[in-house]
Amino acid sequence: MFSFFKKHQKPLFEELCDIHNHLLPGIDDGSKDVDTSTKMLNAYHELGIKSVIPTPHIYKELYPNTPTTVKDAFKLLKQYKVPENRTKVNSYAAEYMVDEVFMKNLEQASPLLLLNDTYILVEINFFGQTTMLKSACFNLCQKNITPILAHPERYHLIKDISEYQNLKNQGFYFQLNALSLLGQYGPEVKQKAEKLLREGLYDFVATDAHSVHDLIKLKNLSLSKKQGVQWESIREFQLKLFS
């Protein structure tokens, strides 16, 4: 059928590295076992994603992972030999909840799981305040670590673009969950994601996949021509930093 609205036509995920997902088996609310993880890798391949850096939750209250538990899950997954020309998993990192425990670990200089030795993926509670983010950012930047705020569109207490802009001015990079644009987390989050995309505030895009199903849904993502322009500039930046 003829569509009045112009659509973005290029493949969205081709060649990208997924920097936020829950692919590692059995250590958080993502993949439950190696079999599920391998099915997720097949779905990644179908999206054209070149590589994945798994980022399991590190959140004392719900998923008390440590560098050791994450490393063990990574090793378990690596026992599965990925065939040639398929999506690769070459390293791992984590998604850190910024809370008192995280701040204490920062002060004590505990080892952190980083993306490319340089970036750290962080989140806050969906209904939580942003107050701790500023000192977390200050502390991380002093260590030459750049924080990437996961799915900023999902935080209900951040309402205005100016508040987002403040966080960016402090030094945060922003990572869009592609599923937000499909309405996975409700209409309010979808609208906010569209707005942040329009304003050019995102630096990275990721799947935040917790299951095979999440990745299959992403095949249905289509963008308007205007959104496609923003998406392409994110994609270009991401390809430079993560391979």
Ligand SMILES: [Fe+2]
């Ligand atoms: Fe996540």
